[in-house]
Amino acid sequence: MAKVTLQNVSKNFGQVKAVCNFSLEVEDREFLVLLGPSGCGKSTTLRMIAGLEELTEGDIFIGNELVNDLPPRDRKIAMVFQDYALYPHMTVYQNMAFGLKLAKHPKAEIDQRVREAAEILGIQELLARKPRELSGGQRQRVAVGRAIVRKPSVFLFDEPLSNLDAKLRGQMRVELSKLHHTLRTTIVYVTHDQVEAMTMGTKIVVMKDGFIQQVGEPMEIYRYPVNRFVGGFIGSPGMNFVPARIAAGEAGLRLDAGSFELPIPPEKNTFLESRVGQDLILGLRPEHIEDRAFAEKGVFSGVITAKVEVVETLGAEVQLDVTTGEQTLVARVDPRTRARRQESIELAVEMDKIHIFEQEPPHSRIKTE
Amino acid sequence: MTGSLAARQKRKVRLSYLALVPFLVFFLFPLYWMLITSFKTDHEITSLKGIPLLIQSAPTLAHYKMILFQTEFVTWFWNSLVIAVVVTVLTMVISILAAYAISRLTFLGSRYFGVGVFCTYLVPPALLFIPFYKVVGILGLLNTKWCLLFLYPTLTVPFCTWILIGYFAAIPRALDEAAFVDGATYIQMLTKVFLPVASPGLIAATMFAFTVSWAQFLYPLAYIYKTSQMMLTNGIYTTLIRGDVYFWGELMGGALLASVPVVVLFAFLMDYYVAGLTRGTIR
Numbered sequence: 001m002a003k004v005t006l007q008n009v010s011k012n013f014g015q016v017k018a019v020c021n022f023s024l025e026v027e028d029r030e031f032l033v034l035l036g037p038s039g040c041g042k043s044t045t046l047r048m049i050a051g052l053e054e055l056t057e058g059d060i061f062i063g064n065e066l067v068n069d070l071p072p073r074d075r076k077i078a079m080v081f082q083d084y085a086l087y088p089h090m091t092v093y094q095n096m097a098f099g100l101k102l103a104k105h106p107k108a109e110i111d112q113r114v115r116e117a118a119e120i121l122g123i124q125e126l127l128a129r130k131p132r133e134l135s136g137g138q139r140q141r142v143a144v145g146r147a148i149v150r151k152p153s154v155f156l157f158d159e160p161l162s163n164l165d166a167k168l169r170g171q172m173r174v175e176l177s178k179l180h181h182t183l184r185t186t187i188v189y190v191t192h193d194q195v196e197a198m199t200m201g202t203k204i205v206v207m208k209d210g211f212i213q214q215v216g217e218p219m220e221i222y223r224y225p226v227n228r229f230v231g232g233f234i235g236s237p238g239m240n241f242v243p244a245r246i247a248a249g250e251a252g253l254r255l256d257a258g259s260f261e262l263p264i265p266p267e268k269n270t271f272l273e274s275r276v277g278q279d280l281i282l283g284l285r286p287e288h289i290e291d292r293a294f295a296e297k298g299v300f301s302g303v304i305t306a307k308v309e310v311v312e313t314l315g316a317e318v319q320l321d322v323t324t325g326e327q328t329l330v331a332r333v334d335p336r337t338r339a340r341r342q343e344s345i346e347l348a349v350e351m352d353k354i355h356i357f358e359q360e361p362p363h364s365r366i367k368t369e
Numbered sequence: 370m371t372g373s374l375a376a377r378q379k380r381k382v383r384l385s386y387l388a389l390v391p392f393l394v395f396f397l398f399p400l401y402w403m404l405i406t407s408f409k410t411d412h413e414i415t416s417l418k419g420i421p422l423l424i425q426s427a428p429t430l431a432h433y434k435m436i437l438f439q440t441e442f443v444t445w446f447w448n449s450l451v452i453a454v455v456v457t458v459l460t461m462v463i464s465i466l467a468a469y470a471i472s473r474l475t476f477l478g479s480r481y482f483g484v485g486v487f488c489t490y491l492v493p494p495a496l497l498f499i500p501f502y503k504v505v506g507i508l509g510l511l512n513t514k515w516c517l518l519f520l521y522p523t524l525t526v527p528f529c530t531w532i533l534i535g536y537f538a539a540i541p542r543a544l545d546e547a548a549f550v551d552g553a554t555y556i557q558m559l560t561k562v563f564l565p566v567a568s569p570g571l572i573a574a575t576m577f578a579f580t581v582s583w584a585q586f587l588y589p590l591a592y593i594y595k596t597s598q599m600m601l602t603n604g605i606y607t608t609l610i611r612g613d614v615y616f617w618g619e620l621m622g623g624a625l626l627a628s629v630p631v632v633v634l635f636a637f638l639m640d641y642y643v644a645g646l647t648r649g650t651i652r
Binding site: 050051052071072073077078079081082083085086087088089098099102103146150 | 541543544546547548549550551552553554557561562565566568
């Protein structure tokens with residue numbers, strides 16, 4: 001196993017800058033997730049690590065070896081593609097054995113490795129089948145198996161779950177996490193799904209327009225997003241953003257959003273005193289907004305009166321779309337709520353979990369802790 | 370309900386087959402005519418009496434004996450086979466490498482190169498055989514069958530390249546990349562992954578190249594006069610049509626025998642062609 005180091009890596013496609021000055025160190029045995037919307041450069045970065053794209057600038061090291069000019073086969077990597085890229089004319093066994101045959105491993109060793117990998121993935125009975133005879137989940141396992149048998153230093157995954165249905169995706173997330181623990185290997189995983197990133201990654205790199213926005217552990221990024229983009233990208237449903245201004249009053253500082261006001265907790269005052277009168281952006285996660293009837297006292301201190309537009313019952317919780325003045329907010333509330341469409345509701349806000357961002361781009365988060 | 374659905378399906382299938390009968394008659398009738406004519410006596414062929422669609426007097430092998438033992442039919446057959454096979458192999462090697470480069474590798478003008486390749490196919494052979502005569506003369510290959518190894522690829526390579534560009538472009542690039550990551554070189558990726566997946570296209574191109582080479586008439590007629598160097602097409606034509614005398618029985622027999630390799634090739638390759646189409650490229 002090995003660490004992967006990217007130093008000032010850039011990639012241009014003509015005039016388009018797909019990846020800009022990307023520097024990162026992936027520790028040995030880390031499960032690193034490259035997360036971002038389509039076109040942010042995450043797949044391009046992965047492909048540069050794999051050797052499928054040439055670098056415009058910068059260096060990539062796998063272990064201590066500079067790999068810029070090495071072809072994929074010499075980089076000790078294995079890759080699982082978004083559409084699996086199984087060889088349709090070969091059986092599952094042949095697909096998994098292909099790389100080892102090319103490397104001229106002995107037949108007995110190939111057979112042992114293929115069967116071991118098949119057992120780990122639970123696909124022993126599929127070895128004689130062709131890819132067209134497999135379901136989506138089975139194909140995905142075969143693609144993973146093809147990577148495992150090569151015992152690479154680094155596994156690269158390019159959105160491997162994106163073609164699966166929601167239920168299967170959930171199952172495969174668990175299996176991939178288990179695999180990481182079993183194989184104790186370095187993984188670089190690309191996805192646009194923040195649920196995958198949060199549940200599987202030990203470290204997340206959030207990207208936008210070719211640039212790194214934030215690097216950190218999942219909960220660190222969730223709790224302390226570095227800017228509005230990261231705050232809005234992580235979390236489902238996404239964070240609510242409301243233009244607001246900090247006002248001073250007798251009871252202390254408050255956030256004036258026009259259609260509602262929220263008291264700022266005293267511990268945040270020192271960070272925001274200098275911002276009184278300034279136009280800012282208030283960030284509220286839906287899970288930090290609760291039906292006031294069920295809000296835990298002492299935890300939820302702010303109150304918003306709003307009108308319910310949509311009620312979505314999800315079983316363990318209810319998702320409300322509400323309006324207050326011109327603002328639309330999403331809230332995840334207790335399933336016992338009596339919220340009804342077109343009726344008024346009082347929502348409580350967990351004020352120590354709010355986020356405040358600069359109004360000017362790049363909308364950096366203001367530190368309040 | 371299920372029973373009536375099955376019965377309806379069966380009736381649909383039977384009606385479909387019935388609708389194919391006219392096409393079958395249209396395409397197979399000439400072969401049938403050739404077959405019965407080749408076994409009729411000269412007298413019956415030229416006779417205006419009786420039913421021409423049947424052999425009414427005793428069938429004869431005289432025409433086949435004449436073709437096989439009194440003409441150089443076997444030599445022409447062998448010449449045609451050698452030239453067609455070599456041209457097909459040459460064509461496939463050139464076309465595969467060209468089509469892969471045009472469809473997969475990005476180089477300046479690659480997009481227009483593909484169109485240019487197809488445009489060369491639009492030039493009629495009849496316009497080219499005069500300038501080609503000079504070229505063949507300079508090469509010292511006039512009146513030999515080997516000149517066709519240079520001439521036939523001008524007909525087969527452009528179209529085969531065009532067919533293959535289409536097939537190759539439809540194969541996901543991820544397959545190539547997976548092979549590279551698995552440790553394949555370019556040649557290994559091409560031979561072990563890419564070409565097997567592109568087999569329907571390769572078979573289609575092979576069938577085209579062989580058929581064109583086998584059935585070509587103008588170029589052998591223009592450049593080859595020595596009987597021992599002739600192809601089946603010009604050999605049969607020059608030997609079995611003398612002035613206004615047509616040896617119909619021999620002509621039909623010769624044409625039937627000449628069609629055998631093409632029929633065998635199609636019959637052999639068609640299963641692989643269909644299997645390749647149904648296998649597809651898997652996501």
